[in-house]
Amino acid sequence: MDIELARTFLEVMSAGSFCGAAERLHISQTTVTARVQSLEETVDCQLFIRNRSGARLTVEGERFVAYARNLVQSWECAKAEMKLPRGRESRLRIGAETSLWNPVLTNWVNWLQTNSPSVAVHTDVADAASLLAKLEKGFLDAVIVHRPNYLSGVMIEQLLEEKLVHVQVPNNAKPNLFVDWGAEFRAQYDAALPQPRQAAFTFNLGPLALRVMLSGGGNGYFRTRVVEPYLRSGELERVADSPEFTHPVYLVYRTSNARSELPIALEGLRNIVRDHSEWQV
Incomplete structure (x- = not known):
């Protein structure tokens, strides 16, 4: 599906009219109408009820809102991921449970900043289920959790006994x-x-x-x-x-990951955990 169709759908919903969406998107109202019609043909249902006062969602349109938002957000994330900051040659995407961001994730990011200066680092702090789902889908390279799931193509190792x-x-x-x-x-x-x-x-x-x-x-x-x-x-x-x-802590990462910087980063994490016997909050 064309991302612009989903984006136009969301603008019509937000503006409450085709005219308002056209102004926000800086395109003609005819183009907005054509995009919505194309989208309705694609999903095979009517998404808006049009009248003189504007446009409102049908029941099917209300159900489509979440999907449209996910499409647009995923596309924006993909564009951001593909573009590396100046001076960086690669990117690592790592995550940790909320209770583990300090000091484990903090120390890991500091280590990467010192020892892998050409690597851009994306961090994600969330609950274990969200982190593992992102790891499975390829949105993260490695995560630190207390209770891992055994997934295909994923390596699990106990990082420390707590x-x-x-x-x-x-x-x-x-x-x-x-x-x-x-x-x-x-x-x-x-x-x-x-x-x-x-x-x-x-x-x-x-x-x-x-x-x-x-x-x-x-x-x-x-x-x-x-x-x-x-x-x-x-x-x-x-x-x-x-x-x-x-209450052990586990390191979970994909075995199929082709990023050459990942093994170095994982070894750095293992050394950090071994050298820091006490944690502070």
Whole structure:
């Protein structure tokens, strides 16, 4: 499908008329009409109801909006991807889960900036499902996640072993803070602890929960690499007899990737993780 047809469709929808779309696109109203008619012939349905007041979407037109937006957005992304910035010879597209952007992704980008100056770097921070879907479709080269999917043509390696430990503020251990570290953690937590999950405060972002606990007191489960400095300083302490939960980090990348810079970048990431035993938020 011609991308301009989808773009014209969206402009008519936004402007509410063929005339308004023509003004926005700097083309004649006749051209707008021709494009919409061509699009309707292509999808074999009527997309707009025309009247003197303008144009409004039919039921079929409303359903087509999401597809049209995806077409235009994908095309714009493709154009941006194909054009390298001046002084760059190639591009790497890497991603990490929200809880892993700092320090893992941050340190990786810094390493690439120093050691691969001719490589343009695109980063994507999102949930694991979104990252893995983009990896499968070829929109990303490598991602860092806690729970990978086993996909065809994809290599998965454990980047590091991480644990979630129960800590509290000394002499100020309330309230209970529950940090949702994902489905696997919830399953481990519910199996190990007989009491139901009850907390005055719940979070889906560990760094936020830790800041709240350090400033106002409380207890909860956090990553060992993050809380280790606070345990040494006495700002936090381990909760006696509480179970630990595994929370490993995985590197996932496509084996069919032809980018020559990817193996170098992956080795750099492995070295970064090995050399940094503590994390900060």
